[in-house]
Amino acid sequence: QVQLVESGGGLVHAGGSLRLSCADSGRAFSNYAVGWFRQAPGKEREFVASISRSGGSTFYADSVKGRFTVSKDNAKSTALLQMNNLKPEDTAVYYCAARRTIVPGTNSALYDYWGQGTQVTVSS
Numbered sequence: 001q002v003q004l005v006e007s008g009g010g011l012v013h014a015g016g017s018l019r020l021s022c023a024d025s026g027r028a029f030s031n032y033a034v035g036w037f038r039q040a041p042g043k044e045r046e047f048v049a050s051i052s053r054s055g056g057s058t059f060y061a062d063s064v065k066g067r068f069t070v071s072k073d074n075a076k077s078t079a080l081l082q083m084n085n086l087k088p089e090d091t092a093v094y095y096c097a098a099r100r101t102i103v104p105g106t107n108s109a110l111y112d113y114w115g116q117g118t119q120v121t122v123s124s
Contacts, residue, residue, distance in 0.1 A: 009118030
Protein backbone atom coordinates (compact mmCIF):
# COMPACT_ATOMS: atom_id res chain seq x y z
CA GLN A 1 0.00 0.00 0.00
CA VAL A 2 1.12 3.55 -0.68
CA GLN A 3 0.15 6.89 0.81
CA LEU A 4 0.73 9.76 -1.58
CA VAL A 5 1.34 13.36 -0.58
CA GLU A 6 1.73 16.02 -3.23
CA SER A 7 3.43 19.38 -3.05
CA GLY A 8 4.80 22.07 -5.31
CA GLY A 9 1.73 23.71 -6.77
CA GLY A 10 1.28 27.45 -6.90
CA LEU A 11 0.72 30.53 -9.03
CA VAL A 12 3.01 31.24 -11.97
CA HIS A 13 2.98 33.48 -15.03
CA ALA A 14 2.63 31.99 -18.48
CA GLY A 15 5.98 30.69 -19.66
CA GLY A 16 7.09 29.89 -16.14
CA SER A 17 7.90 26.58 -14.49
CA LEU A 18 6.78 24.52 -11.53
CA ARG A 19 7.85 21.19 -10.17
CA LEU A 20 5.30 18.94 -8.49
CA SER A 21 6.38 16.27 -6.06
CA CYS A 22 4.53 13.10 -5.08
CA ALA A 23 5.97 11.41 -2.01
CA ASP A 24 5.04 8.03 -0.57
CA SER A 25 5.31 7.46 3.17
CA GLY A 26 5.27 3.69 2.77
CA ARG A 27 7.94 1.26 1.63
CA ALA A 28 6.38 -0.22 -1.48
CA PHE A 29 6.74 2.67 -3.93
CA SER A 30 9.04 0.70 -6.22
CA ASN A 31 6.20 -1.75 -6.90
CA TYR A 32 3.95 0.94 -8.33
CA ALA A 33 3.68 2.80 -11.58
CA VAL A 34 2.71 6.45 -11.18
CA GLY A 35 0.36 8.64 -13.16
CA TRP A 36 -0.32 12.36 -13.09
CA PHE A 37 -3.78 13.67 -13.83
CA ARG A 38 -5.39 17.09 -13.69
CA GLN A 39 -8.86 18.50 -13.37
CA ALA A 40 -9.85 22.02 -14.33
CA PRO A 41 -13.07 23.62 -13.07
CA GLY A 42 -16.08 22.28 -14.91
CA LYS A 43 -14.03 19.66 -16.76
CA GLU A 44 -13.38 15.98 -16.34
CA ARG A 45 -10.15 14.66 -14.92
CA GLU A 46 -7.63 14.10 -17.69
CA PHE A 47 -4.41 12.20 -18.09
CA VAL A 48 -1.21 14.24 -18.07
CA ALA A 49 1.74 11.85 -17.80
CA SER A 50 2.78 8.52 -16.37
CA ILE A 51 5.90 6.55 -15.59
CA SER A 52 6.55 2.85 -15.27
CA ARG A 53 7.34 1.07 -12.05
CA SER A 54 11.08 1.15 -12.70
CA GLY A 55 11.03 4.67 -14.06
CA GLY A 56 12.38 3.51 -17.39
CA SER A 57 9.32 4.29 -19.52
CA THR A 58 7.33 7.51 -19.65
CA PHE A 59 4.14 8.55 -21.40
CA TYR A 60 2.63 11.98 -22.01
CA ALA A 61 -0.57 13.56 -23.18
CA ASP A 62 -0.11 15.38 -26.47
CA SER A 63 -1.00 18.67 -24.80
CA VAL A 64 2.05 18.55 -22.51
CA LYS A 65 4.56 16.64 -24.61
CA GLY A 66 7.83 18.54 -24.85
CA ARG A 67 6.96 20.79 -21.90
CA PHE A 68 6.45 18.37 -18.99
CA THR A 69 8.83 15.70 -17.72
CA VAL A 70 7.90 12.92 -15.31
CA SER A 71 10.50 11.11 -13.23
CA LYS A 72 10.58 8.58 -10.40
CA ASP A 73 13.15 7.97 -7.67
CA ASN A 74 12.35 4.68 -5.97
CA ALA A 75 15.14 5.11 -3.42
CA LYS A 76 13.44 8.30 -2.22
CA SER A 77 9.88 7.01 -2.81
CA THR A 78 9.17 10.14 -4.83
CA ALA A 79 7.83 10.98 -8.25
CA LEU A 80 8.25 14.39 -9.86
CA LEU A 81 6.46 16.29 -12.57
CA GLN A 82 8.59 19.09 -13.99
CA MET A 83 6.39 21.56 -15.84
CA ASN A 84 8.02 24.12 -18.14
CA ASN A 85 6.61 26.75 -20.47
CA LEU A 86 3.33 26.69 -18.60
CA LYS A 87 0.21 27.99 -20.30
CA PRO A 88 -3.05 29.34 -18.82
CA GLU A 89 -4.80 26.20 -20.07
CA ASP A 90 -2.58 24.16 -17.73
CA THR A 91 -4.47 25.65 -14.78
CA ALA A 92 -6.01 22.80 -12.79
CA VAL A 93 -5.76 20.71 -9.67
CA TYR A 94 -3.03 18.15 -10.29
CA TYR A 95 -3.15 14.66 -8.79
CA CYS A 96 -0.62 11.89 -8.63
CA ALA A 97 -1.85 8.31 -8.53
CA ALA A 98 -0.26 4.91 -8.13
CA ARG A 99 -1.06 1.57 -9.65
CA ARG A 100 0.55 -1.75 -8.75
CA THR A 101 1.70 -2.67 -12.23
CA ILE A 102 4.78 -2.47 -14.40
CA VAL A 103 3.51 -0.07 -17.04
CA PRO A 104 0.79 2.46 -16.23
CA GLY A 105 -2.15 3.45 -18.40
CA THR A 106 -4.01 6.65 -19.16
CA ASN A 107 -7.30 5.56 -17.61
CA SER A 108 -7.71 7.08 -14.15
CA ALA A 109 -10.11 4.30 -13.13
CA LEU A 110 -7.22 1.81 -13.19
CA TYR A 111 -5.27 3.58 -10.45
CA ASP A 112 -5.63 2.41 -6.86
CA TYR A 113 -4.18 5.21 -4.76
CA TRP A 114 -4.44 8.97 -5.09
CA GLY A 115 -2.86 12.02 -3.58
CA GLN A 116 -4.89 14.92 -2.25
CA GLY A 117 -4.20 17.17 -5.22
CA THR A 118 -2.31 20.42 -5.57
CA GLN A 119 -3.50 23.59 -7.30
CA VAL A 120 -1.58 24.95 -10.27
CA THR A 121 -2.64 28.35 -11.56
CA VAL A 122 -1.05 29.93 -14.63
CA SER A 123 -1.81 33.59 -15.27
CA SER A 124 -1.67 35.12 -18.71
